[in-house]
Amino acid sequence: MILQAENLTKAFGGLAALKEVSFGIEEGEILGLIGPNGAGKTTLFNVISGFFRPDQGRVVFAGETVSHLKAPRLCRSGLARTFQVVKPFGNLTVLQNVMVGGFLRTADPGLARERALEVMDLVGLSGRRDTPAKSLTISDRKRLEVARALATRPRLLLLDEVMAGLNPAELVQMLEILKRIRGQGVTLLVIEHIMAAIMTISERILVLHHGEKIAEGAPREVAGDKRVINAYLGEEYLLA
Amino acid sequence: MGVILAQVAVSGILLGGVYALISIGLTLIFGVLRVINFAHGEFLMIAMYASFWLFQLWGVGPYGSMPVVVALLFVVGVTVQFLVIRPILKASASMQIAATVGLSTLLQNLALVTMTANYRSVNTPLSKAVVSAGPLLLGVSRLLAFLVALTITGLLFLFLQRTYLGKAIRCTAQDRTAALLMGINIDRVYLVTFAIGSALVGVAGALLMPLYPVFPTVGAYFVLVAFVVVVLGGLGNLTGALLGGFIIGLVEAFSGFYVPELKEAVYFVVFIIVLLIRPTGLFGVVGAEEVGLK
Amino acid sequence: MSVPTRSEGSMFSAFRFIPRRSLYVLAGVAVMATVVAFTVKDKFYLHLLIMMLFYAAVSSAWNIVGGFAGQLSLGHAAFFGIGAYTSTLLFIDLGISPWVGMLIGAALATFVSGAIGYPSFRLRGPFFTLVTIAFAEVLRILTLYAHDFTKGSIGISVPFRPALQNFIFRQLSAYVFVALAFLVIMVLVNLWIENSRLGYYLAALREDEDAAQALGIDTARYKLVAVLVSAFFTALAGTFYAQYISYIEPFATFSLDFSVLLAMMAIIGGVGTVWGPVAGAFLVTPLQEVLQAKLGGELQGLHLVVYGTVLIVVVILLPQGIVPSLAGWGKRALGQREAMPAPSLKGGS
Numbered sequence: 001m002i003l004q005a006e007n008l009t010k011a012f013g014g015l016a017a018l019k020e021v022s023f024g025i026e027e028g029e030i031l032g033l034i035g036p037n038g039a040g041k042t043t044l045f046n047v048i049s050g051f052f053r054p055d056q057g058r059v060v061f062a063g064e065t066v067s068h069l070k071a072p073r074l075c076r077s078g079l080a081r082t083f084q085v086v087k088p089f090g091n092l093t094v095l096q097n098v099m100v101g102g103f104l105r106t107a108d109p110g111l112a113r114e115r116a117l118e119v120m121d122l123v124g125l126s127g128r129r130d131t132p133a134k135s136l137t138i139s140d141r142k143r144l145e146v147a148r149a150l151a152t153r154p155r156l157l158l159l160d161e162v163m164a165g166l167n168p169a170e171l172v173q174m175l176e177i178l179k180r181i182r183g184q185g186v187t188l189l190v191i192e193h194i195m196a197a198i199m200t201i202s203e204r205i206l207v208l209h210h211g212e213k214i215a216e217g218a219p220r221e222v223a224g225d226k227r228v229i230n231a232y233l234g235e236e237y238l239l240a
Numbered sequence: 241m242g243v244i245l246a247q248v249a250v251s252g253i254l255l256g257g258v259y260a261l262i263s264i265g266l267t268l269i270f271g272v273l274r275v276i277n278f279a280h281g282e283f284l285m286i287a288m289y290a291s292f293w294l295f296q297l298w299g300v301g302p303y304g305s306m307p308v309v310v311a312l313l314f315v316v317g318v319t320v321q322f323l324v325i326r327p328i329l330k331a332s333a334s335m336q337i338a339a340t341v342g343l344s345t346l347l348q349n350l351a352l353v354t355m356t357a358n359y360r361s362v363n364t365p366l367s368k369a370v371v372s373a374g375p376l377l378l379g380v381s382r383l384l385a386f387l388v389a390l391t392i393t394g395l396l397f398l399f400l401q402r403t404y405l406g407k408a409i410r411c412t413a414q415d416r417t418a419a420l421l422m423g424i425n426i427d428r429v430y431l432v433t434f435a436i437g438s439a440l441v442g443v444a445g446a447l448l449m450p451l452y453p454v455f456p457t458v459g460a461y462f463v464l465v466a467f468v469v470v471v472l473g474g475l476g477n478l479t480g481a482l483l484g485g486f487i488i489g490l491v492e493a494f495s496g497f498y499v500p501e502l503k504e505a506v507y508f509v510v511f512i513i514v515l516l517i518r519p520t521g522l523f524g525v526v527g528a529e530e531v532g533l534k
Numbered sequence: 535m536s537v538p539t540r541s542e543g544s545m546f547s548a549f550r551f552i553p554r555r556s557l558y559v560l561a562g563v564a565v566m567a568t569v570v571a572f573t574v575k576d577k578f579y580l581h582l583l584i585m586m587l588f589y590a591a592v593s594s595a596w597n598i599v600g601g602f603a604g605q606l607s608l609g610h611a612a613f614f615g616i617g618a619y620t621s622t623l624l625f626i627d628l629g630i631s632p633w634v635g636m637l638i639g640a641a642l643a644t645f646v647s648g649a650i651g652y653p654s655f656r657l658r659g660p661f662f663t664l665v666t667i668a669f670a671e672v673l674r675i676l677t678l679y680a681h682d683f684t685k686g687s688i689g690i691s692v693p694f695r696p697a698l699q700n701f702i703f704r705q706l707s708a709y710v711f712v713a714l715a716f717l718v719i720m721v722l723v724n725l726w727i728e729n730s731r732l733g734y735y736l737a738a739l740r741e742d743e744d745a746a747q748a749l750g751i752d753t754a755r756y757k758l759v760a761v762l763v764s765a766f767f768t769a770l771a772g773t774f775y776a777q778y779i780s781y782i783e784p785f786a787t788f789s790l791d792f793s794v795l796l797a798m799m800a801i802i803g804g805v806g807t808v809w810g811p812v813a814g815a816f817l818v819t820p821l822q823e824v825l826q827a828k829l830g831g832e833l834q835g836l837h838l839v840v841y842g843t844v845l846i847v848v849v850i851l852l853p854q855g856i857v858p859s860l861a862g863w864g865k866r867a868l869g870q871r872e873a874m875p876a877p878s879l880k881g882g883s
Binding site: 327338339347348456468501512 | 653835
């Protein structure tokens with residue numbers, strides 16, 4: 001188990017965003033995280049990645065309890081994440097953006113650059129090397145977001161809706177990229193709303209609803225689970 | 241000794257009223273436009289010079305010429321808002337600071353070039369007049385400054401609570417986007433707010449003229465006090481600015497009494513401590529200083 | 535320097551990434567300054583050159599915090615003053631050579647900058663600026679207050695005892711070389727920073743602090759590094775000032791006006807770029823010196839009226855500053871694309 005979440009609880013004021021959520025992620029797998037809007041998925045990411053502290057419960061990453069560590073320290077340990085609303089460094093070029101990620105493992109700009117070029121190749125951004133990030137299309141911004149996080153050589157990568165806003169062709173490309181990343185030995189935890197996409201790519205799926213885990217298992221099982229269907233009834237969901 | 245201390249305290253509170261008035265303008269502008277006007281002190285300087293010259297050239301006392309000075313500052317506010325503030329509203333906080341600092345430098349030195357560095361004072365019969373309340377002596381000018389400051393503040397509060405424009409201003413301060421969606425003309429709100437904030441400083445300037453001399457850098461001194469007050473009271477919080485004004489007035493009065501040479505250092509130290517421990521001030525909203533300025 | 539292997543690598547290899555063009559420009563400036571120092575005899579012009587080099591260097595030091603780290607400090611006079619007073623007092627009271635005193639002053643300023651800087655980084659935007667202003671003002675007032683020690687508002691005169699170890703020279707041209715050396719060092723430091731991890735991390739945290747943290751950047755630590763480096767060099771400049779002008783007093787060394795001037799030069803020239811502060815200083819200083827010399831007491835402050843106006847105009851029309859704007863127009867005219875677009879303080883959060 002590369003990551004273990006135990007009884008994670010987080011409330012904001014009176015609103016309980018997470019209620020005793022427990023699950024584990026096996027090294028090398030792709031775990032999908034789904035749930036209706038407001039289920040607490042991004043909050044879970046924020047707790048795991050060190051942006052929020054859990055009120056209760058703990059997170060164990062690669063054998064180390066990390067619940068109270070902050071994001072930069074977690075990233076150094078190998079836990080990286082992307083943001084739902086992408087946050088490119090607008091005034092820097094694509095290459096420079098990714099180099100920022102690459103610098104985590106080396107102080108040498110030459111090596112950081114090499115790593116950045118490697119990663120950009122993997123996600124297909126090599127052609128946009130010197131483009132200022134603020135000029136990128138949404139699809140390229142999503143790739144940049146992934147590339148940057150990947151440049152930090154994570155063991156576990158948390159991806160928050162990397163497929164939102166992509167057209168079908170771009171979607172297929174992104175799925176390819178995710179497979180390639182996993183092929184390099186990186187474990188993935190993926191939040192997604194696009195059902196067809198998440199069902200195809202994930203080995204297992206975790207379902208959150210109102211801050212609670214309501215189902216966990218293989219995609220087919222989860223898709224047929226009554227509680228999951230109930231949670232989504234009346235909700236719009238996307239079939240790509 | 242008790243009488244002396246009481247005297248110091250009263251002195252501090254009276255002056256605090258004027259500090260409050262200066263600071264309220266600053267905090268009002270920040271609360272609505274989310275811009276800190278580093279040239280706020282220079283507006284005070286302009287008001288004081290205007291008051292001085294009206295007296296010098298036409299013999300009108302500062303209290304009499306106050307409406308003119310206020311009107312002048314209102315116009316100055318409108319002009320600056322239009323020429324300098326509006327174009328930089330979308331810029332980063334640092335750029336906004338740079339622009340208003342540039343304005344401050346410009347105005348300060350314009351005064352220096354046109355009016356020289358000489359200290360100018362207004363001396364009317366009222367300047368030296370003193371009134372007694374029991375064992376305490378109160379300078380009439382100071383007392384008037386205090387009373388007018390409080391009255392104007394009260395009027396401002398009424399304006400903000402009761403009139404449509406006042407409510408529009410408060411809405412914009414709370415949530416710019418929501419106000420826009422409600423059909424409020426944000427541009428006009430900004431303009432009026434900045435102008436009102438400047439006009440308030442105009443009142444303060446007229447009230448200060450009998451008490452202090454005017455010189456090109458007088459604004460720099462008072463604006464730093466205003467910053468301390470505004471941060472202490474919580475940026476954007478009018479009641480906070482009012483109370484903060486009195487607190488700083490007292491702090492200054494007492495440190496002026498006990499350690500006159502270190503008087504300014506004392507409230508700067510207070511300022512630093514507040515900023516580092518509770519940047520939102522006594523009454524501010526927690527997190528405001530992190531958001532910076534949305 | 536040995537060639538880094540694939541698995542190692544060092545931060546100093548950032549020097550390899552400094553664009554050739556920048557080094558040529560630097561060499562050009564150095565050569566021109568040297569030529570002037572040797573050929574021009576007129577004291578006023580030599581003084582002007584020294585001031586230009588001096589302000590370019592100090593403004594560059596400010597830029598590490600104000601530009602690269604994006605934290606608008608208006609309290610740098612604090613570090614400047616600490617440098618000036620430390621070395622001067624050590625020289626006059628204890629006979630310690632100002633070269634040594636300079637390093638001691640810089641160390642002191644660095645320490646102080648860390649102590650006040652670290653807790654201040656939580657503050658964003660104007661709050662941070664205000665705390666820097668307050669801090670420098672407190673130092674100014676304390677210096678005035680401790681007049682038994684610092685001579686207060688009377689100031690301290692540095693006695694004229696020309697000797698290399700006293701950091702006092704008969705020839706003005708000697709000061710030109712010292713100022714030039716200082717500027718060259720500052721520019722090289724800035725060029726190195728820009729191309730190193732520190733520079734990339736500062737740019738990242740300037741653009742989006744959350745994203746930076748998600749990439750493993752301890753933002754507080756890097757802002758601290760920026761402040762320490764900046765304070766160190768600003769204090770060195772303070773000593774140079776004391777030795778050159780031969781007279782220091784609290785208002786000149788600790789004043790808000792001085793801090794504002796440093797920021798102004800960098801912003802006008804192009805904050806966050808290496809050449810911006812240099813260009814800003816080279817443009818602004820001559821105006822100041824000429825107006826002060828020719829018009830003296832008469833129209834004192836006129837140059838500041840101009841600066842203030844220029845600053846406002848630059849912020850509104852050319853927010854990136856003059857150097858990046860010119861570079862942009864030049865690029866478009868030549869149809870090229872530049873490798874690293876100048877970072878700016880505009881937009882972002």
